[in-house]
Amino acid sequence: MNFASAVADGFAEVRAHAGRTFLQALGVTLGVASVVATMGMIASGKAQSLAYYAESGGVLKGMVYPKEIDTVKTSAREKASPGLTLKDVVAIRAAIPGFDLVEPDVSRRLLVHTGLTESVYRVSGVGPRYADLHELQIERGRFLTDDDMATSSAVCVLGADRAREFFGTGDPVGKSIRLGGDPYQVAGVMRPREFYFGGGNHNNLEWMNELVLIPATAMLTRQVGSGEDRIGSIGIRLASVEAHKDAIPALKRLLLARHGVEDFEVYDRQSRLDEMNQQDRVYDITFLVCGLISLLVGGIVVANILLASFTERIREVGVRKAIGAKGWHIAVQFLVESVVVTGFGGAVGLALGVGFVHIIAILLQQPAILTPTMVVAALLSATVVGLVFGMYPAIKAARLDPVVALRYE
Amino acid sequence: MAEPLIVLEGVWKTYDTGALAVHALRGIDLIIEKGEYVAIVGPSGSGKSTLMHILGCLDSPTRGRYILADEEVSGLGAGKLAEIRNRFIGFVFQSFNLLPRASVQRNIELPLMYGGLGRTERRERANQILERVGLTDRGHHLPSQLSGGQRQRAAVARALVTEPALLLADEPTGNLDQGTGGEVMALFDELNRNGQTVLLVTHDPNVAARARRVVRIVDGLVEASAEEQAA
Numbered sequence: 001m002n003f004a005s006a007v008a009d010g011f012a013e014v015r016a017h018a019g020r021t022f023l024q025a026l027g028v029t030l031g032v033a034s035v036v037a038t039m040g041m042i043a044s045g046k047a048q049s050l051a052y053y054a055e056s057g058g059v060l061k062g063m064v065y066p067k068e069i070d071t072v073k074t075s076a077r078e079k080a081s082p083g084l085t086l087k088d089v090v091a092i093r094a095a096i097p098g099f100d101l102v103e104p105d106v107s108r109r110l111l112v113h114t115g116l117t118e119s120v121y122r123v124s125g126v127g128p129r130y131a132d133l134h135e136l137q138i139e140r141g142r143f144l145t146d147d148d149m150a151t152s153s154a155v156c157v158l159g160a161d162r163a164r165e166f167f168g169t170g171d172p173v174g175k176s177i178r179l180g181g182d183p184y185q186v187a188g189v190m191r192p193r194e195f196y197f198g199g200g201n202h203n204n205l206e207w208m209n210e211l212v213l214i215p216a217t218a219m220l221t222r223q224v225g226s227g228e229d230r231i232g233s234i235g236i237r238l239a240s241v242e243a244h245k246d247a248i249p250a251l252k253r254l255l256l257a258r259h260g261v262e263d264f265e266v267y268d269r270q271s272r273l274d275e276m277n278q279q280d281r282v283y284d285i286t287f288l289v290c291g292l293i294s295l296l297v298g299g300i301v302v303a304n305i306l307l308a309s310f311t312e313r314i315r316e317v318g319v320r321k322a323i324g325a326k327g328w329h330i331a332v333q334f335l336v337e338s339v340v341v342t343g344f345g346g347a348v349g350l351a352l353g354v355g356f357v358h359i360i361a362i363l364l365q366q367p368a369i370l371t372p373t374m375v376v377a378a379l380l381s382a383t384v385v386g387l388v389f390g391m392y393p394a395i396k397a398a399r400l401d402p403v404v405a406l407r408y409e
Numbered sequence: 410m411a412e413p414l415i416v417l418e419g420v421w422k423t424y425d426t427g428a429l430a431v432h433a434l435r436g437i438d439l440i441i442e443k444g445e446y447v448a449i450v451g452p453s454g455s456g457k458s459t460l461m462h463i464l465g466c467l468d469s470p471t472r473g474r475y476i477l478a479d480e481e482v483s484g485l486g487a488g489k490l491a492e493i494r495n496r497f498i499g500f501v502f503q504s505f506n507l508l509p510r511a512s513v514q515r516n517i518e519l520p521l522m523y524g525g526l527g528r529t530e531r532r533e534r535a536n537q538i539l540e541r542v543g544l545t546d547r548g549h550h551l552p553s554q555l556s557g558g559q560r561q562r563a564a565v566a567r568a569l570v571t572e573p574a575l576l577l578a579d580e581p582t583g584n585l586d587q588g589t590g591g592e593v594m595a596l597f598d599e600l601n602r603n604g605q606t607v608l609l610v611t612h613d614p615n616v617a618a619r620a621r622r623v624v625r626i627v628d629g630l631v632e633a634s635a636e637e638q639a640a
Contacts, residue, residue: 016510319506322467323567324495324523326488402467406502 009333014340020309024338025345027301028385032346032378035291036353036370039377041360042287043369046280053269060238061133062248062268064088064255066230081259083230086216088258089127092234095254098247101237103127104216106230108223112212113178114166121162123179123212125219125231131190133235134208141173141188144215148187152217156184159211160192180223184214236268244270295381298345299389302338306393311408317397318405327398334397338390339383346382350375413476414574414606415441415464420473420483422459422629433459435629436473441608443574446601448609448620456629458579461610465498465577466490478574495524499568503580505560507552507567514539514548517567524571534570542566542596558589565596569605576600579610594619 014021053059066084089104106125111118124130128144131137139160148155156179163172163186172186193208220229236251238244248268255264317330354370361368422434433456441447451457462468463475466482469490475483482493494500499520507516514535521531539545542562552560561581568576578597582590598619601607609620617623625632 012510315506316508319502319508320519320523321491322465322494322500322506323520324491324571326491326523329523403462406467406506 009336011340013333013337014344017309020305021341021344024302024305024341025348027298028295028342028345028382029298029349029352031291031295031298031385032349032382033352033356034294035288035381036350036374036378037356037360038287038291039374040353040357040368040370042280042284043371043374044357044361044366045283047367047369049276053273059241059269059273062236062238062266064234064236064251065265065267066232067263067265075261077261078263081261081263083259084232084234084255084264085229086220086231087229088255089231089234091258092236092251092254096247096250098239098243098250099236100239101129101133101235103130103133103235104231105130105233105235106216106219106224107232108180108219110180110223111178112166113181115177116168117166121212122210123156123214123219123223125216125223126213127216130213130235133237136193136208136211137191138188139191140171141186143188144213148215149217152215152221154182154184154218154222155187155214157188157190157211157213158186159190159209161206161209162212163189179212179214182222238268238270241270244268292381295385299342299385302342302386303389303392306334306338306390307396310393310397313397314400314405314408317400318402318408321400321402322406330400331394331398334394335387335390338393339386342382342386342389343379346379346385349382350378353378412443413440414443414445414478415439416474416476417464418474418476420460420463420470420475422456422463422468423471432629434463434470437626437629437631439624439631441606443606444601444604446597446607446619446621448611448617448623449626450611450614450617450623451626451632453612455626457610457626459629460626461577461579461608464575464608465500466493491523495520495571497574499571499573499576501561501564501568501576501578501581503583505552505564505584507560507564509552512549512551513544513555513563513566516552516563517548517570520567520571535566538566538570541569556589557585558592561585561589561593562596565593569600574606576605576607577610578607580612581609582611582613582616590616 064084086104089102092099092102104125104127107122108125109120110123112121112123126144128146128149131143136143138157141157143157144155147153156177158166158172166172166177167175172189175186176183177186178184190209190211193205216231220231238247248266248270252266255266256262320330357370358368360366417437417439420434420437420439421432424431424433435456437460449457449460459468463470466477466485467490469475469485470483473483474481477493478497480493482490485493500506507513508519511519514532517535517538518531521534526534535548536545539548542565544559544562544566547555547559547563552563555563561584565576565581568578576597581593581597585593594616597607597609601621607620609616611617
């Protein structure tokens with residue numbers, strides 16, 4: 001007997017018992033549907049966090065912070081370190097080609113006086129390519145320039161929300177505000193940014209619309225003063241993903257050599273992303289186990305119904321054996337039958353799962369994500385369920401004693 | 410043609426029911442030669458069905474030897490017995506036992522399929538045998554679409570398609586009226602005239618009378634007098 005005949009036998013049996021087949025397939029259908037829906041949701045969740053990363057500057061961005069130092073226990077070497085300075089920024093730019101942006105940031109909370117309002121706001125002293133680092137765009141006027149930096153000009157650039165707050169609907173460009181008592185001229189206003197991630201009322205990227213920016217040099221000389229050149233952080237951006245491997249260690253070596261002590265911390269997104277992937281794997285496993293349990297239930301349904309229909313086919317097995325069927329012929333026939341049923345159930349479940357993913361995507365306003373892997377996994381798991389749970393009835397049938405089977409009424 | 414097809418030597422079949430052992434067959438000696446036409450008769454409970462199962466290689470004797478076509482089959486495993494059944498024995502059952510969801514053609518091809526024959530050869534041989542039993546135009550019908558007599562002829566066709574050494578029929582007319590039963594018996598007669606060894610198991614004296622030899626089983630033994638009478 002060849003395999004094609006066994007498959008034909010299985011199909012004939014499936015067609016002859018539409019109702020039974022439907023019930024059998026239903027369990028697997030729901031199992032596969034839940035696996036597909038789960039995988040789709042996981043994939044879309046991942047896509048979302050990647051989208052967040054992309055909107056907040058992508059995986060290439062990083063930061064260097066000064067390390068918190070316990071002033072009481074400070075060692076002589078730590079005291080000798082100049083800390084993070086503008087000179088570090090210049091040195092990194094010169095020594096490490098792996099970064100395409102190295103931007104200083106020195107922020108203070110300053111009293112802001114606009115004539116209309118007077119309140120304390122966070123003001124950031126930054127470099128002219130700060131806008132590139134955070135993908136900010138100018139709506140009106142201009143951004144800070146190298147010239148502003150070199151001359152510590154008293155100019156500022158406002159985020160869209162701040163501009164509205166300070167000046168209402170009027171054009172702020174050219175107007176003057178006081179920051180920490182000193183007059184600054186508004187050079188430009190940023191285009192408001194809208195964020196896909198989160199979608200709700202508040203967003204943890206909202207600060208991008210609430211910036212008050214002045215040249216870092218102006219911040220140091222005018223607001224901080226007393227020759228202080230320590231800065232709050234250095235924003236960095238890798239030239240490429242591949243650069244990560246060499247540039248980050250080189251940065252650490254360079255700063256260690258300059259400071260003599262590790263009084264800084266380098267935070268890069270690639271490492272964070274790796275951690276995130278690790279976390280995702282835990283979710284993957286948890287959800288997949290849930291999906292697999294429902295598949296398992298589907299499999300038990302298949303085995304149960306195969307066994308329930310078993311008695312009515314005992315005689316048939318007897319006849320087949322009488323005319324020369326060996327045990328394995330019978331087993332193959334039963335297995336093919338159960339795989340045909342679960343395969344069919346799996347295909348329907350796949351369609352249902354894809355539907356679920358789209359409905360959920362619409363409800364949660366997420367992208368619907370389906371991959372070939374998911375299709376293969378769904379159909380493969382349905383087939384495996386058919387094989388595993390068809391095994392017991394198949395072996396039982398194969399072992400029937402022909403005499404007993406033929407006599408069975 | 411004194412060439413034995415079947416040799417039974419001291420065949421016992423004992424069923425262990427727990428409390429006591431039931432001896433269905435108690436030392437059967439029987440020789441059936443090629444081309445014979447034999448009826449096995451006996452009251453119910455005599456062991457005639459058990460004997461048929463053993464002769465049909467559906468069951469193995471507890472004790473004794475069974476030689477079929479020069480091969481000792483007593484003591485063979487289930488898989489080997491399935492092969493022997495496929496190659497040497499054609500079964501015809503009282504209730505036809507055609508697979509209800511398979512066409513007549515497919516039913517007839519089934520033993521050839523289990524024997525490992527290719528599709529074209531199966532088709533060819535099934536068509537030949539359908540012609541021989543007069544069902545050429547019924548190949549694509551389901552068994553339920555045939556009359557009782559046609560069903561039994563389809564069952565005979567399935568039994569014969571492997572060209573078995575032994576045709577083994579268990580109450581072949583039991584589910585048929587007299588007319589169609591007679592037709593089926595006429596088919597057996599004709600097959601035997603052409604050299605087919607036929608073994609009928611029956612309790613119907615009219616059916617047994619068509620055989621050229623009657624073996625009567627009583628209490629698990631061959632009744633000597635009946636053998637002599639028939640001879």
